[in-house]
Amino acid sequence: MKVSELAKAYGTTPDTVRYYTRLKLLNPIKSENGYKYYPPTEVSRFKFILSARQLGFSVSDIQQIVDEASHGKAACPLVRALIKERLAETEKQFLAMLKLRENMSSALEQWECKEDKAPTSTMVCHLIDSFEPLNEEEPSDEK
Amino acid sequence: MKVSELAKAYGTTPDTVRYYTRLKLLNPIKSENGYKYYPPTEVSRFKFILSARQLGFSVSDIQQIVDEASHGKAACPLVRALIKERLAETEKQFLAMLKLRENMSSALEQWECKEDKAPTSTMVCHLIDSFEPLNEEEPSDEK
């Protein structure tokens, strides 16, 4: 398969295929005309990479995993360890986004009944200045 | 205030202050020794920028908002429009992360009872290869 064929076959872009190829995650055969051809082994490796990306592995993770396997070792322990790390990170980001989303919609609501105001020398926008974030840390009994 | 003082005062880093300064979002005064000094107006602008960032505005959004205000116009309509856009994006990313998180923990669970396996020429890691993503689109009645 050629670059674009491979990309289309799995719903991605030629640039993605080329990117993995640049990183040597894919190793196509170069034909006489200079074109890259991906034999079945490379096609299934591409499938593997896409699956791993879907599971939240970084491209660098995948490089490590592939390298491990290329040395004949079972990559499974590495895979298990990495996904735990990535899951923890994802959890953190997830919570951060949750809070952000809440703040954003809270702001939108708070602003609904506020008028527009011209800026002053000390205030760019009163909407943003006046925004009160929700529960900055547990609303503990303060004072 | 000097760079590091400003950064510390608001719990950020000198690099962040310098970054906004490079972008001309902050306009410190240069003293004879070459050091940058942030007068009160710049300090409150920094506070403004940080608030806006917390609300999910991009730095480029903030540049637009500040520019609008610097022309004496009320930035409020722009602010309202931008936050709606950003909220929609955040919502999308949030859902994507939710799905990713589910897939990751599902994988972790699916893999618990699976043995490690050495790689073959066509398989880098059977764990990743065998993973079945959850509900790829509503589990509609297929066929």
Added chain:
DNA sequence: GTAGACCTGTGTGTAAGACACAGGTCAATA
């Protein structure tokens, strides 16, 4: 033969800073 659709490599851009580096400045101390 030539147009149009594909391919090639390479280089640059993205967001929001983090980090590095070579050198200047300041306060306190030996």
Added chain:
DNA sequence: TATTGACCTGTGTCTTACACACAGGTCTAC
């Protein structure tokens, strides 16, 4: 007074996972 150490200055590069641009080569059809 000289030196140390902590701060500051500019500038430049790095990060992620590609997307996009560009100049030029190649293939297919007409």
